[in-house]
Amino acid sequence: MAAATPTSYTDKVIVSDEVAEFSPEIIAEMNEHLAKYPPERKRSALIPILMLIIQRERGWVDNAGVNFLAKFLDLEVTDIWETATFYSMFNLRPVGRHHIQICKTLSCKIMGEPEITEHICSKLGIHPGETTEDGKFTVSLVECLGSCGTAPMMQIGYDFHEDLTIETVDQILDSLR
Ligand code: FES
Structure with missing residues (x-):
């Protein structure tokens, strides 16, 4: 029997003000990605960090992780969500192993x-x-x-x-x- 999950990963996103926290090691890893791009092009690191770190660490792209990344990259949360909801590689709900x-x-x-x-x-x-x-x-x-x-x-x-x-x-x- 299936767990109660939505039929689409792009339907409703629950928004809150919670901001995720990450260890210094993970922040350092994010900074490594950031350093690959010019300082005025922080946005270019959005997909690598979202995919390789936020989703990996949180298990999915959740609201708290998005709020963190918006602050980290000096972007609006809508900038993150418009990317996260476009690509199917981002999980907007918890997924199985x-x-x-x-x-x-x-x-x-x-x-x-x-x-x-x-x-x-x-x-x-x-x-x-x-x-x-x-x-x-x-x-x-x-x-x-x-x-x-x-x-x-x-x-x-x-x-x-x-x-x-x-x-x-x-x-x-x-x-x-
Ligand atoms: S149509 Fe299935 S991989 Fe392109």
Whole structure:
């Protein structure tokens, strides 16, 4: 049975004034990214810090993390949210240990995405946008991941799995259980 999660990662964002705190080591890591860009171009560090540090440390892009980053980069919180809500690589809700992102765009759709999605969801007992009750798996449908020549494909964590068949999907899921 699925945990109660929204069907979309871009629907409602709960806003509060809470600001996340990070250790000196993590702040130093953020400054390393910042140092790659001219001082007047702090905004350029938005995606690396949001992706590689805020999401990693917080588990997802949450309000407190966004508030911190807005202050850190001298940006408005809306600057952060307009980026975070645009790219599917940012999780706007907590996700399971294994975040399965299935490409639903044309090449993958033609090459069997609907059957792959149906198989994965029925095997895990959840719908797209949901997380299994044990917190192990989240399934999301996302737009083109840039691997159209090896469709159908999906991304789990940072790994691409391509030329998917029902058999290879079973092997992949079994290896993650
Ligand atoms: S259409 Fe699926 S990777 Fe491009």
